[in-house]
Amino acid sequence: MVSPAHGFALVTPASRGIGLAFAQQLLSQTKLPVLATARNKCDEVRDRILAGRDLPSDAEKRLRLFELDVKDESTISSMTDEIRKNYPDTPLRLAVTVPGILHVEKTPHQIDAANALESFQVNALGPLLLMKHLSHFLPTKSSPAFPEMEKVGEGERSTLALPSHAVYAMMAARVGSVSDNASGGWYSYRASKSSVFQLAKTFDLYLRSKSGRKALAVALHPGTVRTDFTKEFWKGRDMLEPLDSAERLLRFLTEMSPDTDGGRGRCWDWKGEEVHP
Numbered sequence: 001m002v003s004p005a006h007g008f009a010l011v012t013p014a015s016r017g018i019g020l021a022f023a024q025q026l027l028s029q030t031k032l033p034v035l036a037t038a039r040n041k042c043d044e045v046r047d048r049i050l051a052g053r054d055l056p057s058d059a060e061k062r063l064r065l066f067e068l069d070v071k072d073e074s075t076i077s078s079m080t081d082e083i084r085k086n087y088p089d090t091p092l093r094l095a096v097t098v099p100g101i102l103h104v105e106k107t108p109h110q111i112d113a114a115n116a117l118e119s120f121q122v123n124a125l126g127p128l129l130l131m132k133h134l135s136h137f138l139p140t141k142s143s144p145a146f147p148e149m150e151k152v153g154e155g156e157r158s159t160l161a162l163p164s165h166a167v168y169a170m171m172a173a174r175v176g177s178v179s180d181n182a183s184g185g186w187y188s189y190r191a192s193k194s195s196v197f198q199l200a201k202t203f204d205l206y207l208r209s210k211s212g213r214k215a216l217a218v219a220l221h222p223g224t225v226r227t228d229f230t231k232e233f234w235k236g237r238d239m240l241e242p243l244d245s246a247e248r249l250l251r252f253l254t255e256m257s258p259d260t261d262g263g264r265g266r267c268w269d270w271k272g273e274e275v276h277p
């Protein structure tokens, strides 16, 4: 295992879909400890992550699962208490927060208050509370820069060169963009995902003053990805595989500049193209 100064990576949740793919990519393409979460059945999720192809022999040792449901803030603070205890003096180097649910509403009269509230709770309040508890682990202006880390897994698989600053990414969605909204529908999903654009911007402004070039925040759009989320659209439609989406996004994140005009605080898709709010 690398020294604490190299930091840790975190993916929440990682039970399936894009989050699971991020955990596998981080295990195979970095040497960092990878902390991942699931709402339940952590042992099964751990096995699922470790069943990924081409994982290095130390993947099992580096992976740690925590039980976390963003609808229950106490599970978030329990995780951060555990991180403090088990990874002392280890800063957060790369975080991807992924929770998302969709209750389909095609017309206004299909809106159900309880479902809409749940969408906001998971898609908007979820990333907000994760940010609240995880922000303490990000480097400040006076923290040392992360040490250089040699690339791993040379050979057929591509590898990641981690930057010397921290990156905090939140999964938004293109449909959360107001300027891109041409078809309507999905009221509560759209509105709750719009807030992720705002959260990334606001958190990044905080990081600019607290961390300077040592940490940045962004929002992401993963593309249309073949997961349970898109199951009803699988037939006859080209989609990205979760591992491809996670790989493209990680490459983009680790190549981003922490400069003021380097794209921080904005939303980027898997092709590295901006999604305007």
Ligand SMILES: NC(=O)c1ccc[n+]([C@@H]2O[C@H](COP(=O)([O-])OP(=O)(O)OC[C@H]3O[C@@H](n4cnc5c(N)ncnc54)[C@H](OP(=O)(O)O)[C@@H]3O)[C@@H](O)[C@H]2O)c1
Pocket (backbone or CB within 6 Å): 013, 014, 015, 016, 017, 018, 019, 038, 039, 040, 068, 069, 070, 071, 098, 099, 100, 101, 122, 171, 172, 173, 174, 221, 222, 223, 224, 225, 226, 227, 228, 229, 230
């Ligand atoms: N797939 C796409 O094409 C697409 C496009 C745009 C944006 N996105 C966004 O990308 C993210 C991942 O999507 P996906 O395609 O991987 O979807 P997915 O396969 O449906 O996975 C959704 C994830 O959210 C978790 N989750 C649900 N409620 C939660 C809660 N209360 N607390 C913590 N985690 C919770 C699920 O955990 P359980 O396994 O416990 O249910 C699961 O890990 C979502 O934010 C989604 O909005 C996806």
